Amino acid sequence: MSSTLLRTTALRSALRTATTTSSKKAALSGMTITRGKATLPDLPYDYGALEPAISGQIMELHHSKHHNTYVTSLNNFSTQLAEAQAGQDYQKQIALQPLINFHGGGHINHSLFWENLAPKSQGGGEPPAGALAKEIDESFGSLDGLKEKMNTALAGIQGSGWAWLVQDTQTGKIGIKTYANQDPVVGQFRPLLGIDAWEHAYYLQYQNRKAEYFGAIWDVINWKAAEKRFK
């Protein structure tokens, strides 16, 4: 997982495990998200810091309610999964997979999303540099070309979902992919930059005018985060 936020989360839960069990071994195994409990990562900026692109009210609900529910549910279903594994209940394990995918995906996606946003005062909206910038020019002609393609992809999502700038781990090339609901970017592709197209991400401010949200969010995109994820 390339997200510093997720790593911070795992570290934090490792520390918690350590304080409750006072066992160094338990603390180390708690470094993986499967053993420790997932926790809601802190935002690296205030709820109101992304205004006017994204309102403080949206950010607060999105982080403290929506993301938090994914974390709580993920922990709940992870516990059930561990019990089903211990009991060798394979039907139960399989039945839990869609729930782990949904709530685990929700936790992963939002953790990456918070990190790939930033207020203007912290570099939000500043164009990418270095190897990623070069790759964007090669693949999309220009940064504007990428934005246009990404916005078209976002507008075409039928229902809830995300659009991601991804890197193909086999070829190293970058491209745009959309994912339904909370399906996370895993497997062949590496997430570089995600935009949440669920209605809860914009509705209080933009209502049905989602194209305006897709236009405005580029003002608070943290390309530094995408550069770090790009390999």
Add this chain to the structure above:
Amino acid sequence: MAYKPHTYSLPPLGYEYNALEPHISAQIMELHHSKHHNTYITSLNAALSNLATASAAGDVPGQIALQPLIKFHGGGHINHSLFWQNLAPASSAEAKPSSAPKLTEAIKQTWGDEAAFREAFKAALLGIQGSGWGWLVKVEGATKDDRLTIVTTKDQDPIVGKGEVPIFGVDMWEHAYYLQYLNGKAAYVDNIWNIINWKTAEERYLGKQGDAFKVLKASM
């Protein structure tokens, strides 16, 4: 001579935008009807026009490529048209389950009692991952009696299977409740029972699939 498709128009609501308050706010109803539903209709008409062009040109790949758009926007038009009709102001006689004697009897036979049905329906609605709808559906039996079932659908997938009659639907897209209920969708589901139009539900239950879809013909 190319086939000219029918064009659909936005069906009027049978009540005012504020008539479902306090359970659904007027602001939600106005945006939902005049913007969201209207966009589905505009996009459906465009897709059907493109389909007619592709069909006249013998362009099979083009026709296939249009199918997901027709399903999504056509489904959006169908679902919302049925939804407006299966809601009613809380103070009206239509909003009382006693307006659906045959249907409520069948619900009791299927789920034991009305409370158990509502609980099962609520669990189904809250289990939807992402955007979608929950429906009470009558499935017509080929060899045995008709049966009732709860069906959830994703995005705008409509209930159009053979012998399936949508009785009433609840929109679980966030745009259906978010301005009022925010992340508290369970409260939206609890409150929707106050404004289900049981008279419409009874009519659909006693009718065929084509009867439920008459509203679409009316808005052509």
